[in-house]
Amino acid sequence: MKLHILGCYAATPRTLTNPTSQVLEIGNHMFLIDCGEGTQVQLRKLKLKFSRINHIFISHLHGDHFFGLPGLVSTFRLLGREKELHIYGPKGIKDAITLLLKLGDSWTNYHIHFHELTSAGPEVIFEDDKVSVETVPLTHRVYTNGFLFKEKLGERKLSVEAVAKYKVDKAYFQNIKNGRDVTMDDGTVLPNALLSFDPPKPKSYAYCSDTAYKPDIVGQIDHATALYHESTFLESEADLAVKTKHSTAKQAAAIAKSAHVERLILGHYSTRYKSIGLFRQEASEVFPDVELADDGKFFEF
């Protein structure tokens, strides 16, 4: 799993900081998560291929998370896109994009599937044979979802040594990978555990932004490989976090700790702070493995 941070600052785009957007490479997919103004320029800067994006997940309809979407949708058209595009986001997103395209008489020559979200509880919104994506309902000033991206448990790994030793015909290999035992010609049953190893543990990535401190998400994101959690404020602005329904770095760390995640990545920093180092410092008091997102940064899990 690879995570490219296109932008991770709150509120307005500035000369050196971009509003929220990230690209998650998982399975064969390149998922775009949120799309603040300037996302398409960040995609170009990081040399990420527009044509590989087929699914876009929008957490909520504040400008710093989706004002880059109309432009990206238009650019896809100009680039001659024909493949369909899936957009997942709060109810209303279809009307917004459709109205903007209509006003410019700029209909796309590819089909856009809008998957409008309204559920108050978690729901699976994408699934194929390798990956699933489910919403993580959050608490913010408007209807907001985080997203949990999960790899599925893969096939078992064939023990090359064991199948050679027991002279198992290769016709059985797929069955073994699927977890089945093998019955030999003489009636001997070779148990699957003898012939294969456990598949790698599936990885998962939880994206939680924007949200007030919301401890009831920890069950859903339990043991995630990585958690991106917004930390708009430091403790000194904890009252402002409550008022604006955002989180502090310490609160993000408390979620990471309760959810037993492997790594915590902080982001969505208010631009009021001169440096982002203090976010790690405050979060580290609660949870050990804290990393700081920054525009253009790349993480691999």
Place this chain on the structure above:
Amino acid sequence: MKLHILGCYAATPRTLTNPTSQVLEIGNHMFLIDCGEGTQVQLRKLKLKFSRINHIFISHLHGDHFFGLPGLVSTFRLLGREKELHIYGPKGIKDAITLLLKLGDSWTNYHIHFHELTSAGPEVIFEDDKVSVETVPLTHRVYTNGFLFKEKLGERKLSVEAVAKYKVDKAYFQNIKNGRDVTMDDGTVLPNALLSFDPPKPKSYAYCSDTAYKPDIVGQIDHATALYHESTFLESEADLAVKTKHSTAKQAAAIAKSAHVERLILGHYSTRYKSIGLFRQEASEVFPDVELADDGKFFEF
């Protein structure tokens, strides 16, 4: 008059080129003309004060001319703006901005006056004691207006020498500036032309983008101090210009020539061309005083 080019390239924002937006300083105003995605970042880069923008003119509702507007409107709010904002643009612009604000439950704490344009002919859409702005109806794929910004004729300049020579009391000075003659105590009439000079010739700036070649605008923009005219294509793509209702550099020059403007500034270049030098070359065959807009460039008239 000062013109700051924030962006002058067609279609999509790229790493080094921005879609259309410019700031015109005229009178005490800082008018924003068009607002492609990334305009607010360009304003910051060029250190132009957000708070001085009170009037925004949008030519048409294609994304490369207005997808930066929702973000700018939101940023004004975050910056604590209280002054009202005037937005002039095609009918539909109010619905678009209002819907986006509504979806984010992000109402502005300042008032936005939308001046929706529908007229097929030119109309004065702004006027104060120093400046007027009128629409220049253009021909494009959607309803589009250029804008003609005109200084008003100022007061006549007092001839300090003449008023001293004829011992004119300073109580008459304002009358003289207003063009009146002066009747002295002995009944002598001093004609105004003796006591004052013509005011400086009012300057004007015509912004014409996007548009197909449209010779019938030349009467309205006759003798403009400067004309910014789109030149999306070179002659080699003249057929494409017709098809997409854009202009070539040569056609922009033909308009400049017929309208007897003092200077022609080209812009809205298609990003298909490696260098923009050829635009000047082709236009110069028709009109002598051709300049090339470029992002971050500054013109003074």
